[in-house]
Structures are given as C-alpha cells and as structure tokens.
Amino acid sequence: MRIGVFVCQCGTNIAGTVDTRAVAQRALDYPDVVFATDYMYTCSEPGQQEIQNAIAEHRLQGVVVAACSPRMHEPTFRRAVEKAGLNRYMFEMANIREHVSWIGQDRAANTLKAMELVRMAVEKLRRNEPLFASEVPINKRVLVIGGGVAGIQAALDCADAGLDVVLVEREQSIGGKMAKLDKTFPTIDCSSCILGPKMVDVAQKENITLHAYSEVESVSGYIGNFTVKIRKKATYVDWDACTGCGLCMEKCPSKKTVDRFNEALGVTTAIQIPFPQAIPKKARIQKDACRYFTTGKCKVCQKICPTGAVHYDMEDREVVEEVGAIIVATGYDLFDPAPYGEYGAGRYPDVITGIQFERILSASGPFGGHVKRPSDGKEPKDIVFVACVGSRDKSVDRPYCSGICCMYIAKQAILARDHLPGVNCYVFYMDIRSPGKNYDEFVRRAIEEYGVQYIRGRVGKIYPNGDRMVVQGADTLLGAQVEVEADLVVLATGVESSRGAKELAEKLRISYDQYGFYMESHPKLRPVETNTAGVYLAGACQGPKDIPASVAQGSAAAAKVLALFARDTIATDPQVAGVLESACIGCGKCLSVCPFGAIQWKTLRDGSRKADVLETVCQGCGLCNATCPPKAIQLRHFTDDQILAELDALCA
Amino acid sequence: MDTLHAHLEALFDDLELVIGWETGYEPLRPTPAFLRSREDLSRLVWNPLCAPNLSVYLPGILKDAKETGKKIGVCLKGCDSRSLGALVQEGFVERERLYVVGLPCPGTVDPEALAEARKSSAPVTHVSFRDGLLAITSRDGTEEIELERVLARRCRRCRHPNPLHADVILGDPVPPRRTEPSFSDVDAVEAMSLEERRAYWEEELSRCLRCYACRNACPLCVCRDRCLAESRTPKWTTQRDGVRDKFLFHMIHALHLAGRCTECGECERVCPVGIPVALFKEKMARIALELWDYQAGTDPAATPPLQTFDPSETGI
Numbered sequence A: 001m002r003i004g005v006f007v008c009q010c011g012t013n014i015a016g017t018v019d020t021r022a023v024a025q026r027a028l029d030y031p032d033v034v035f036a037t038d039y040m041y042t043c044s045e046p047g048q049q050e051i052q053n054a055i056a057e058h059r060l061q062g063v064v065v066a067a068c069s070p071r072m073h074e075p076t077f078r079r080a081v082e083k084a085g086l087n088r089y090m091f092e093m094a095n096i097r098e099h100v101s102w103i104g105q106d107r108a109a110n111t112l113k114a115m116e117l118v119r120m121a122v123e124k125l126r127r128n129e130p131l132f133a134s135e136v137p138i139n140k141r142v143l144v145i146g147g148g149v150a151g152i153q154a155a156l157d158c159a160d161a162g163l164d165v166v167l168v169e170r171e172q173s174i175g176g177k178m179a180k181l182d183k184t185f186p187t188i189d190c191s192s193c194i195l196g197p198k199m200v201d202v203a204q205k206e207n208i209t210l211h212a213y214s215e216v217e218s219v220s221g222y223i224g225n226f227t228v229k230i231r232k233k234a235t236y237v238d239w240d241a242c243t244g245c246g247l248c249m250e251k252c253p254s255k256k257t258v259d260r261f262n263e264a265l266g267v268t269t270a271i272q273i274p275f276p277q278a279i280p281k282k283a284r285i286q287k288d289a290c291r292y293f294t295t296g297k298c299k300v301c302q303k304i305c306p307t308g309a310v311h312y313d314m315e316d317r318e319v320v321e322e323v324g325a326i327i328v329a330t331g332y333d334l335f336d337p338a339p340y341g342e343y344g345a346g347r348y349p350d351v352i353t354g355i356q357f358e359r360i361l362s363a364s365g366p367f368g369g370h371v372k373r374p375s376d377g378k379e380p381k382d383i384v385f386v387a388c389v390g391s392r393d394k395s396v397d398r399p400y401c402s403g404i405c406c407m408y409i410a411k412q413a414i415l416a417r418d419h420l421p422g423v424n425c426y427v428f429y430m431d432i433r434s435p436g437k438n439y440d441e442f443v444r445r446a447i448e449e450y451g452v453q454y455i456r457g458r459v460g461k462i463y464p465n466g467d468r469m470v471v472q473g474a475d476t477l478l479g480a481q482v483e484v485e486a487d488l489v490v491l492a493t494g495v496e497s498s499r500g501a502k503e504l505a506e507k508l509r510i511s512y513d514q515y516g517f518y519m520e521s522h523p524k525l526r527p528v529e530t531n532t533a534g535v536y537l538a539g540a541c542q543g544p545k546d547i548p549a550s551v552a553q554g555s556a557a558a559a560k561v562l563a564l565f566a567r568d569t570i571a572t573d574p575q576v577a578g579v580l581e582s583a584c585i586g587c588g589k590c591l592s593v594c595p596f597g598a599i600q601w602k603t604l605r606d607g608s609r610k611a612d613v614l615e616t617v618c619q620g621c622g623l624c625n626a627t628c629p630p631k632a633i634q635l636r637h638f639t640d641d642q643i644l645a646e647l648d649a650l651c652a
Numbered sequence B: 001m002d003t004l005h006a007h008l009e010a011l012f013d014d015l016e017l018v019i020g021w022e023t024g025y026e027p028l029r030p031t032p033a034f035l036r037s038r039e040d041l042s043r044l045v046w047n048p049l050c051a052p053n054l055s056v057y058l059p060g061i062l063k064d065a066k067e068t069g070k071k072i073g074v075c076l077k078g079c080d081s082r083s084l085g086a087l088v089q090e091g092f093v094e095r096e097r098l099y100v101v102g103l104p105c106p107g108t109v110d111p112e113a114l115a116e117a118r119k120s121s122a123p124v125t126h127v128s129f130r131d132g133l134l135a136i137t138s139r140d141g142t143e144e145i146e147l148e149r150v151l152a153r154r155c156r157r158c159r160h161p162n163p164l165h166a167d168v169i170l171g172d173p174v175p176p177r178r179t180e181p182s183f184s185d186v187d188a189v190e191a192m193s194l195e196e197r198r199a200y201w202e203e204e205l206s207r208c209l210r211c212y213a214c215r216n217a218c219p220l221c222v223c224r225d226r227c228l229a230e231s232r233t234p235k236w237t238t239q240r241d242g243v244r245d246k247f248l249f250h251m252i253h254a255l256h257l258a259g260r261c262t263e264c265g266e267c268e269r270v271c272p273v274g275i276p277v278a279l280f281k282e283k284m285a286r287i288a289l290e291l292w293d294y295q296a297g298t299d300p301a302a303t304p305p306l307q308t309f310d311p312s313e314t315g316i
C-alpha cells in the first residue's frame, strides 16, 4: 500500500506543544508510508486540496491525517479522499490534539506520543479494506410519541408537509401540561385558546392517525424502517361509536372519583371525558372507580349511552405501525414536594403546587375560575409563592434549574391580582431567572405594576396558625428572619423527567442523563437529534423548557424528518458486523447479546447453522464481536486484526 | 457398581449408547467407555479413579447421533453434572435426548498424590474402594490408603458431590466437603505481590507445551477446531515459543470461560506438566459469583450473565 501522512498544526493548537514537522518526518520511516508532510490547517480548503494533490501525485492508496478528534472532521476528510478517487474507508485519523497537545505541556513527550499515534493509524490503515454502503428505501411515515404542545407542533408540521403521521399519546386526550394551564407568560394569552385550535387540527387532519390512551410497546428496525408496536389500552368505551355527548357522565353514580385533570382539586365520575376541549373527545371508564368493575352491579352508563358504545369486556389491543422516523415529545412531570416535609404539602390543604393553582385560575377548573382556597372555599387575602421547590437543590437530587418556575410564579401572581385586586402576593425566591424575550419586563411588571412583593431567601417552615398558614423564611437581603401569614401557599414545584422516560428510552435505544432527560446528539450543534439515527427530540423530554422553546423544537424536529424524507433511499453504514462462516461454530451467543436483534440464523447446505447479520439493523456496537468465542463475527473497519495491529505498533 | 450395571441392563433397550468409564491400560486410570451393546455393560467401572468428566463428549455425540428415538445414557459425577447444566443452558445439549445416571461422588484421586502415598511402586492389578479407603493391589500385596489423603485439588473445594439434573441417582448422597464456595487457592496467589505473582505464572506457564489438552478436556470449550489460539484470521496468538503467547492463550481460555466455567477442574487434571490452570477460571467463577450471584450449570433455565444484553444492569 502507498500511504500518505498529513500532520496538522491546527494553528498553534497542535504545533504549540507538538513538533509536527518531526512527526511527519518520522512517519516516513513507517512501513508503506511514501509521503508525509505537516500543514497549518489540514481541514481548510487548501489543506484538503493538498491531500487530493498528493493522492494524485504520489499515487497514494491510503491517507492518515493526524489532527483533531474524528468526531468533527472525519467526515470532512473522508469526503476529500473520496473526491480524489479513494474509497472513504482507506482513511485513518490520529487524534493528536484532544489526546496530545491539549492535555500535555511537555513538547518532547507530546511529539513522541503523536508519533506513536500516527504509527498506530498507519498500521491500522495497512489492514483497512474498501467498504461500500448500500441503499435502502425510506418509509416516509413518522411516529410522534407524546401529544403535548411540542408533539402536536411536530405532528402538524409534518402533516402540513404531506407526511403520514402517527401520534401516540398515553393519556386519554392530547394537550399535555399546556392543556391544564390558564394563561401563558409573557403575553397572558389564554392557554386553551391558543392550544385548542392546534388540537382540533390534529383531529381533523386526515393524514394524522391519533392513538390516544396508548403506549409504545416495542420498537425494532432502524432509520428509514422502524416497526413500532403500540398498545391501545382498554377504555371500555368504543371510541368509534362514542360521540362525546357526556350523558354517561351525568348519570354515573360514582361521583367521588378523584379528578386527575384538575390535579385532585375536584371530583369527577368513573366514566369521564377529562375536559371539554379534549381531543379525542371520548369517554373512558376508570376501572378502579367504576361500580360495575368493583361490585359487579351498575351498568348505568351502558344503559344510558345512546350509541351503545360502552363495553365492559374490552381488552387492550395491539396495533403495529411502520414508520421511517420517530419524534419523541414525551414532556415532563412535576416534582413531588413530599421530601420537603417542613412545607407540609399534602398535609395542609391550603399548601398547593403551581400546577394546582393553574387549575384554580382556570375558568374550566374546579372552582370555575374563582380564586378560592381548597380548605374552605374562602377567597385568600394573602398568597405566598415559594420558588425552587425541587429545583437547584442537591439535597433532593435536583441540582438543575427548572427554567419555567420564576416565570410562571410572576404570571400566577399577576393573574391572582387580576382576579382578586385586593390580594397580597409574596414570592420567596433564590434568584429570578427570566432571560427570554420580554421575560424580564414581565417580571418587572409583576413587581412594579402589580405590587407583588419579592423576598429573597429560602423558606424554612410552613405551619398552620388558626385557619391561616405561617410561612417562615430568611430574607437574605435584609439579613433577617421573616414570617408571612397567608391563606394560600403555592409551591413552585420543579420539572422532572416524564414518568417512564427511561423505559421508553431503552425501547428507542436513546441515551438519557442521570435525571432521565433525553440526551441530544450534541448540546450545541445537534440539539434535536439523538445518537440513534432517525430518532429526534422535541420539547421538555430533553430538558426543562417553556412553551415557545418546546414549539420551536417541535418544528425543528419536523424539519429534520422532512430533510431525511427528502430522499427516497438512505445509505447504510458499512461499519457493521459480518460473519466469517467457516469460523462460526453456531453457538448463538452473538444472537443472545445483540441489543438490536440484528443477527439471525442461516442454514448452510450441509445443514449446519451459522450466524447471519442483518446489515441494515446492525448498529456496529461490537457486542457480538466481544462475545463470539472464535471471533468469527467481526466488526468491519474495527476488526480484531486491525486493532491488534494498532496494539502491536504501540507495544513494539 | 452392581446397581449401576443392573440399572443399565434393565434399561438398555431404550438406550442408543451408554457413556461411562472402563478400566484403561491399568486399573489406576479408568478411561471413557462408549458402550453400544448389552454385553459391553459389564466393562463399566465406577470408583474414585473415574476422573474424566464425560459431559465433554455430549455436544459432539448428540450432533452426530441419528434420531432413533432412543436416548443416550451418560454417567455423571456431581461436578460433571454442572457442566451438563451449562451445556444445556447454552443450547449445546438437548437434555431430553439424554438419560443421565447421577453418581454421588466421594471425591477423585490425584494420581501424583497416590503415587506418593503408596509404599509399593509395582504395577497395580486391582483397585477397590469402601468406607473411604482405597484398596490397591499389586504383586507386593494390597495396600489400604485413605482417599482423603490423596484427593484431587478440585475435590477438596467441591460443593456439589451430588449430581444435579439427573434422571436417576445411584448411591447414597454424599455430604459435601464444602457448603460455601471456597477460593483459598486463588486467595493464596492473590496474596503474592505483583512481582511474585508474575514470576509465579511465568515459571508455571513456561512449562506449557501448548498441547491444548486443557482446552480439549474442558466441556465448555465449545469452539472445538475453531479455537482462537490456532486461528490465522484473526491472529491473536503466534506459534512462537515463549511465555508471552502461552500466557495469551491461557487468558483467552480463562476469558472464554468467564461466567461459564463449572469448576470441574478437568483442565488442570489433564495437564501433562502439572500447571494449575484451573486457578484462572476459579478466579472468573468467583467474580461471577460475587457480581451476579451466579454459579454456572446449576440452573439449566438461567441465562449466563455474559450472554445477554440488559441495559439496566448496574454495578459492572
């Protein structure tokens, strides 16, 4: 093989602590190296041109670039060598920046290490083989998981572009948290007025298939061709027949059912439509509350239903959808304030959470929009808001900022004053975080126009005094203890990852951080992609976000899907596993470890069975190779022999 | 032994083949016997010298055997039965095609220790065993030697003298010498300093002939003639003579047995130059036990820990 070595100076990034000239010079001693040079910026246009010229001039068959991490520039250089007529896999990169120049100051040692890394790359390249991608057709349907505002936006954008969309929502209605909000910051427009039309659009678009009250059971396949099993949970009401008339709800005798949509502030019936604007507007029986299911007697709803939609013997059903891309928009859940025993949430009825207060403010809420306190229905005269309950607090394992609470507290205080002009609002806060467009102005309005009193400090304790609550805390600006008497205390509970987020991530094979938020592929440059090709993120499932950011990310994810679907086929990555049949003993260990189900059996003419890799399903993780005892299954471009050659070069 | 003969006699019509032990070139070394006719059954022997683990033959025999509906009978000691369990777990052996005769095992003899213990060195003409005593007959007369004095290393640490997964158990159960896993021999090596340990293994492994007897005797070395130690592509080891490649071969063997070794000790027993190679695998077995509370071959329905992908697995 005729190999050319290009050592990059990366300005002074590398040349500052590595003698790049010497590294290039030394490379000429390595086997098969016929050309070596160093260059100021190898990734620049002229740098790439230099590689291409050298390939032509020196009839190179393989190229090593010693520069930065392959993560950014390997694709750049692969394209460059390909343009000059080489196969893109006849290229190796030695990372002498992140692995050398940036981490050591000793120029002599660095130079030596760079030489060794180049030598390893040369030895690997000598064993490389040209690899070729194949093209597989793309199934241009998209699955959106989660019907909050982010998922709705993504689904509508995809549908507007003409794609077939499958939307899976685990609750009975789409809408997510936004459907529960009263008004939204920073413009104070009514949440259901702006979300409602979008929800209706979802129902009306013919190319959106909505599976509500459904969950993703399993996902198999790969970018362009996923197979998704969806479990449609039993609702005991035939949704094709149900017209959403609500007669059943009027007659159902089980009227003490906790109303989850109203955050347990009110009661509803066992058969229920969660809220008037629900999409789909269909009834469902909550089994544990239903008289028929608990005592065997009742069936009132079945008798009353004019379309005969109620079926007590309904069972979960599985449907299978084939899609080419997946957008995950499963949103978030809220911190349970129980660990803060001293705040008394759950113990005192008038200590509530922010989302409960949204329901109190809402005209469709449990009190019809009259601001009253849950205990006795009295109008509060003093309301205290406590920020950062389950945010920025290591002691409850929630060190991160939830991002939305400062803003929704200001909003709720303003709305409380709008509803009850005489009410006094106090806010205990750590810092005010309001960096969005018009956000800081909004908080200032709360303070200056609405007279909301901000007290900087943590709350230590909340306890009852007669029929009022006493909130005891520190005012760190005054350096004094303060006590505020209140009729109602609102805990701004923080954002946490959606319940079940990790299990779903395992099914999708995407990564999540320690708190269960999904990981984007690159925090700056690939914010909606995941590391699993064909799976994208939108909304608060990736981290705490407000509505504008969630909607923007919904549209961004849709744009990514549309870009993917702009082509008819997709090139597969040839860096996958392959089986050397003569060496395979048919032990099946690779089949059992492959996380992607990419290996199947194949029977040869002599009747023996051998492992066989489905190249389009294989993700190149290498588990099979590590497990295979005779090493019959090898990962292309990372074969044992290639890696052993690198080790030999290092140990030589 | 009479019960063994009688039992198999009675069943023989339903069996294709019986695998057991017979007297070899001398009574001290019984060898594996593959008996296809009723008359041959009388050749079977069973005593503490029946060392070979016969489960090693099962994958090959079952693969080649024609489906006649008849079963293959096999005699297994306690430790051998764990190997069978592991082979079943990994799908190399279909348990239902076997008739497993379990023989509670008093322990097997270390031939070196026996030679040491004997007063006579004359060729042995007869061996018998009763009440913990071996009676060894030669032209110099009969010597009685306590089995406990000449026990193989593997048997000193044995916790499974009574066979698992058997169709029938012939003989009374034997009280195990150990109830808890014992890794004292591994501990002894680990107590050495790094330099000492390296010197110890260099010295031991320098004797290795790469005859591969250890590998061939291992019931769980399932690659057979596709062994990585002899493969050219990929080329993990060379044929160069030197402790480096020998060491690598033994590391490969040990790692291939991680979470699979049933601690039968065959690898060590068959080594012609007496290298304690089972220590490597005992170390692996201990890790499997500590990490996953797993003992290979005890539960035929269990999935071996390294042969599954479980993303929620922690602590590794």
Ligand SMILES: Cc1cc2nc3c(=O)[nH]c(=O)nc-3n(C[C@H](O)[C@H](O)[C@H](O)COP(=O)(O)OP(=O)(O)OC[C@H]3O[C@@H](n4cnc5c(N)ncnc54)[C@H](O)[C@@H]3O)c2cc1C
Pocket (backbone or CB within 6 Å): A145, A146, A147, A148, A149, A150, A151, A168, A169, A170, A171, A173, A174, A175, A176, A177, A178, A181, A183, A184, A185, A186, A214, A215, A216, A329, A330, A331, A332, A333, A334, A354, A355, A358, A404, A408, A411, A498, A500, A504, A538, A539, A540, A541, A545, A546, A547, A548, A550
């Ligand atoms: C009290 C409060 C007030 C707020 N006020 C404002 C405001 O005024 N302005 C503003 O901009 N933001 C506000 N927010 C923030 C706002 O709620 C979020 O930004 C927004 O809801 C995020 O949308 P989403 O679609 O990402 O998530 P979500 O709204 O949480 O929607 C996620 C959806 O996915 C579904 N889902 C979850 N898991 C699965 C699964 N496994 N399978 C199928 N479906 C699943 C859920 O049921 C839900 O329908 C407020 C938040 C709170 C708590």
Ligand code: SF4
Pocket (backbone or CB within 6 Å): A576, A577, A593, A594, A595, A596, A597, A598, A599, A613, A617, A618, A619, A620, A621, A622, A623, A624, A625, A635
């Ligand atoms: S590399 Fe092997 S284990 Fe990994 S996905 Fe491919 S076939 Fe499966």
Ligand code: SF4
Pocket (backbone or CB within 6 Å): A579, A583, A584, A585, A586, A587, A588, A589, A590, A591, A610, A611, A627, A628, A629, A630, A631, A632, A633
């Ligand atoms: S693990 Fe290796 S030997 Fe076993 S079936 Fe797979 S490829 Fe064949």
Ligand code: SF4
Pocket (backbone or CB within 6 Å): B083, B217, B218, B219, B220, B221, B257, B260, B261, B262, B263, B264, B265, B266, B267, B268, B278, B281
């Ligand atoms: S490695 Fe040795 S002790 Fe373990 S199963 Fe194989 S032969 Fe038996």
Ligand code: SF4
Pocket (backbone or CB within 6 Å): B207, B208, B209, B210, B211, B212, B213, B214, B215, B267, B270, B271, B272, B273, B274, B275, B277
């Ligand atoms: S049996 Fe002994 S000599 Fe032969 S390969 Fe194994 S360790 Fe080496």
